[in-house]
Amino acid sequence: MSCFSEEVPFLSVIIPGYNRFSYLQELVDSVHAQADYPFELIVHDDNSKDGTKDLLPKLNEKLSATIYSHGFNFGLAESINRLVRLANSKYILMLNADLKVEQPIFQDIVNVLQNRYVGYLTLNSIYSGIPRAINNNGTNFMFTRGLGAGCAMAFRKDVWNEVGGWNNKTVATGNADVSFMTRVVRNGYFPTLLVKNTADPLITNMSQFHKNGQDSTIGRQPFDCSLPRLFNYEPYMKQSRQRYEDAANAMQITYKEPEGEVNIHSWHTFLNELITEDYQINWILAQKHGHTRWKDQIKILELEDYSKLLRKPAEPEFLNIVAPETTLEFVKRIMKKHYSAQNADELAWIVEKVKKLNPKAILEIGVESGGTLKIWEQLLKQDKDSILIGIDLSPNMQWDISQSKVSASVIEGDAHTIAAIQQVENILQGRRLDFIFIDSEHTDQASQLETLLYQEYLKPCGFIGYHDILCIKGFIDSLDQSRVERYIKEPPYSDFGAQNSPGIAIYHVN
Numbered sequence: 001m002s003c004f005s006e007e008v009p010f011l012s013v014i015i016p017g018y019n020r021f022s023y024l025q026e027l028v029d030s031v032h033a034q035a036d037y038p039f040e041l042i043v044h045d046d047n048s049k050d051g052t053k054d055l056l057p058k059l060n061e062k063l064s065a066t067i068y069s070h071g072f073n074f075g076l077a078e079s080i081n082r083l084v085r086l087a088n089s090k091y092i093l094m095l096n097a098d099l100k101v102e103q104p105i106f107q108d109i110v111n112v113l114q115n116r117y118v119g120y121l122t123l124n125s126i127y128s129g130i131p132r133a134i135n136n137n138g139t140n141f142m143f144t145r146g147l148g149a150g151c152a153m154a155f156r157k158d159v160w161n162e163v164g165g166w167n168n169k170t171v172a173t174g175n176a177d178v179s180f181m182t183r184v185v186r187n188g189y190f191p192t193l194l195v196k197n198t199a200d201p202l203i204t205n206m207s208q209f210h211k212n213g214q215d216s217t218i219g220r221q222p223f224d225c226s227l228p229r230l231f232n233y234e235p236y237m238k239q240s241r242q243r244y245e246d247a248a249n250a251m252q253i254t255y256k257e258p259e260g261e262v263n264i265h266s267w268h269t270f271l272n273e274l275i276t277e278d279y280q281i282n283w284i285l286a287q288k289h290g291h292t293r294w295k296d297q298i299k300i301l302e303l304e305d306y307s308k309l310l311r312k313p314a315e316p317e318f319l320n321i322v323a324p325e326t327t328l329e330f331v332k333r334i335m336k337k338h339y340s341a342q343n344a345d346e347l348a349w350i351v352e353k354v355k356k357l358n359p360k361a362i363l364e365i366g367v368e369s370g371g372t373l374k375i376w377e378q379l380l381k382q383d384k385d386s387i388l389i390g391i392d393l394s395p396n397m398q399w400d401i402s403q404s405k406v407s408a409s410v411i412e413g414d415a416h417t418i419a420a421i422q423q424v425e426n427i428l429q430g431r432r433l434d435f436i437f438i439d440s441e442h443t444d445q446a447s448q449l450e451t452l453l454y455q456e457y458l459k460p461c462g463f464i465g466y467h468d469i470l471c472i473k474g475f476i477d478s479l480d481q482s483r484v485e486r487y488i489k490e491p492p493y494s495d496f497g498a499q500n501s502p503g504i505a506i507y508h509v510n
């Protein structure tokens with residue numbers, strides 16, 4: 001079993017190697033030298049005829065795993081598939097064996113791949129200037145018009161799996177990388193390119209271009225995939241067609257121009273229409289392959305913002321505009337700033353449900369430092385019509401409720417008293433609560449009492465949430481179970497600071 005877990009993300013760097021003995025050590029060293037993120041490194045020697053087999057054991061210290069093929073060359077696609085199967089991370093960076101990593105890029109790669117709509121990320125070997133970029137997590141990247149260079153490509157394992165991995169039958173559809181990339185795009189993901197604000201190369205290619213028409217990185221396939229290229233590059237198109245014809249001749253079959261989506265010309269057209277010249281997305285066309293499922297996650301920078309980027313390095317505050325925050329990220333962000341005695345995963349679970357109520361009024365009993373109350377505040381419409389009430393025996397609020405955009409009050413006192421109930425009534429002025437969060441004494445008795453005292457202030461579809469249900473199991477079990485939903489997060493937890501999982505539940509009173 002891997003010592004890594006999904007909770008500590010890392011990058012699986014994989015190198016399919018065939019007859020790249022003279023470059024491999026330098027590549028492996030460069031991976032280590034430039035690593036700015038946890039990684040594992042796995043190499044496949046695809047039955048090389050050079051010294052690769054003898055070299056790999058010497059690099060053992062620097063490799064997480066090595067696979068050898070004996071007596072058979074699998075070719076690039078199957079070599080990559082073997083490596084991906086072995087990889088432990090969901091984030092994969094595939095590097096051809098004759099490349100060299102010139103800059104720290106691992107963190108950026110993981111940042112970009114975390115966007116679910118990204119199918120793969122390419123890294124041009126030489127990239128100067130900043131194109132119109134889209135940004136996320138402090139990382140600049142852009143949608144590519146065309147498929148991008150396949151020699152250094154990062155992708156998620158789930159996407160690889162979804163498209164059935166890399167595919168050796170590449171004569172009809174293009175090279176192995178092209179075949180993979182088109183299938184990824186056809187499955188509704190976007191091709192992207194990492195953009196660094198630097199004229200220096202991120203990755204360089206150490207080998208001579210196209211020795212004797214053979215690219216030995218690829219082995220069985222006599223194609224070169226180590227050149228950066230875009231499909232709107234006409235000379236490449238011609239060269240590419242010629243190569244298919246040559247390959248078909250070599251295999252003694254007649255080259256037939258493929259039709260429809262597998263025809264690279266139609267892909268060229270599709271991709272260049274999908275990502276328009278000003279790097280916007282043509283959402284109508286995008287519908288064809290299901291890209292529209294990401295529509296609310298993507299915001300492309302306006303032209304004026306692109307030009308700001310061109311003038312100066314991107315500022316962090318400029319970079320937070322692509323993917324909307326997930327509920328868990330939202331919860332964690334607030335919890336990082338304000339102490340909340342919750343488990344982030346459980347809180348996110350209940351927040352999702354409260355959000356659906358489109359709440360106007362929320363009450364929390366037992367607010368302590370108010371971190372969780374801050375989360376409820378954020379779920380309310382940000383105006384004075386919204387009501388937020390907290391009650392605590394001795395509140396120790398860590399944020400200033402008087403600055404809140406909603407009508408917020410924290411009642412100091414025992415929630416079980418008439419005085420507290422009257423104050424709640426005074427604030428509500430006949431209005432009702434969408435949600436009550438009970439997190440006070442954590443005893444069966446107190447939970448039952450608070451439920452009885454406050455449930456009448458709930459709207460018909462409102463509900464009550466309870467924290468720490470492992471402590472109040474007797475009370476929760478006593479409720480009509482058809483009205484109860486529970487969630488107890490088993491480890492591992494997505495946050496490190498908050499308390500372990502005490503369980504959370506909802507009681508649909510009405």
Ligand SMILES: C[S@@+](CC[C@H](N)C(=O)[O-])C[C@H]1O[C@@H](n2cnc3c(N)ncnc32)[C@H](O)[C@@H]1O
Nearest residue numbers: 340341366367368372392393414415439440441
């Ligand atoms: C576990 S803490 C609440 C944590 C908080 N809900 C959060 O998520 O960060 C429990 C709080 O309930 C308060 N409390 C206990 N019994 C109470 C009661 N009868 N009335 C009001 N507050 C009470 C305590 O003062 C304490 O601050």
